[in-house]
Amino acid sequence: MRVTALIYCVPAVLGPDELAAIQSRLESASFIDGAGTAGWSAREVKRNLQVTPGAPAYEQMARVVREAFMRSGELQTALLPAAATSVLFNRYGQGMEYGPHVDTPVMGSMSNAVRSDIAITIFLSAPRSYDGGELTVFMNGISSQFKLEAGAAIAYPANTLHHVTPVTRGVRDAAIIWVQSQIRDPAKRELLWDMENAKRLTFSREGKSPAFDLISKSRANLVRMWAET
Numbered sequence: 272m273r274v275t276a277l278i279y280c281v282p283a284v285l286g287p288d289e290l291a292a293i294q295s296r297l298e299s300a301s302f303i304d305g306a307g308t309a310g311w312s313a314r315e316v317k318r319n320l321q322v323t324p325g326a327p328a329y330e331q332m333a334r335v336v337r338e339a340f341m342r343s344g345e346l347q348t349a350l351l352p353a354a355a356t357s358v359l360f361n362r363y364g365q366g367m368e369y370g371p372h373v374d375t376p377v378m379g380s381m382s383n384a385v386r387s388d389i390a391i392t393i394f395l396s397a398p399r400s401y402d403g404g405e406l407t408v409f410m411n412g413i414s415s416q417f418k419l420e421a422g423a424a425i426a427y428p429a430n431t432l433h434h435v436t437p438v439t440r441g442v443r444d445a446a447i448i449w450v451q452s453q454i455r456d457p458a459k460r461e462l463l464w465d466m467e468n469a470k471r472l473t474f475s476r477e478g479k480s481p482a483f484d485l486i487s488k489s490r491a492n493l494v495r496m497w498a499e500t
Contacts, residue, residue: 272345277457278408278415278427281345284393285422289339293332293395294421297444300328302362309372316370319435322360333358336393336446343424346391349464350426353499354385354451360395361445363404368437371409374429378449387449388457390429394419394445401441408433426450428457453498466490 272281285293302320309317322329336358340346356378363369379385392406398418405416406425409432416436417425427433429449454460466486473483 272349277410277461278417278425279346279349280417280419280423280425281343282420282423284343284346284424285335285339285395287422289335290395290422293335293446294444296328296332297322297360297362297395300332300360301326305361305369308359310375312372316368316372316434318367319369320362320364320367322362324357329360332360332446336448339393340391340424340448346424346426348467349460350389350450351453351460351463351494351498352450353453356385356387356449359447361447363401363435363438363443365438365440365442368403369435371432371434373432374449376430385449386451386455387429388452388455389426389450390433391424391426391448391450392445393424393447394421396442396444397421401443402439403436404438404443405436406433407436453500454494455499456497459493459497463490463493466493 272279301323303323305319305321306314306317308321322332337355340355374387374390376387377384378387398420405418407414407416408427410428419425452460454463467490470483470486470490473480473486477483
């Protein structure tokens with residue numbers, strides 16, 4: 272996993288067979304205007320397509336993505352998910368983009384509402400197959416651009432301004448999930464992630480030593496202190 276502040280990049284979240292299966296289904300999937308799922312202001316800058324929810328191809332692809340997310344130890348440990356939205360599959364063809372926006376803070380209906388703490392993009396197109404289409408995230412006055420290999424994922428705070436730059440050649444496909452974390456505060460999540468890495472580093476050097484036990488106890492008790500259940 273590569274970490275930039277509170278942005279996590281994880282390679283190969285989807286295996287080769289899973290990626291190939293999704294790419295094959297996308298070839299025959301039906302799409303709708305993506306602006307339909309945007310808020311009233313974001314709708315002004317959202318120009319993309321989305322796989323029609325509820326279609327057989329959608330259900331099969333969404334199941335693969337959900338299972339890949341659940342088995343990713345890096346994402347589970349870093350994000351500490353409590354709930355997640357349904358999967359969206361976005362397509363950006365030539366000339367399409369999603370201008371600067373902030374994601375809707377609470378998604379879903381009253382019975383299954385999810386607070387969108389973290390957005391996850393899983394890239395489905397090889398980066399050399401299209402030009403443009405970089406995910407750009409603005410944090411602390413700095414913009415960072417990401418264009419990952421197919422099958423890789425990026426998780427970033429959903430409360431940031433971010434956008435997808437115009438695609439000038441080819442097609443950019445991606446799967447999107449929003450996650451509600453057990454730990455609402457991103458600074459606390461980052462601290463817990465640092466402690467997890469310190470725990471693993473200590474174990475690799477010393478085994479189950481007194482230092483390892485103290486770090487493990489402290490991290491576990493901080494989760495107990497901060498977790499919202």
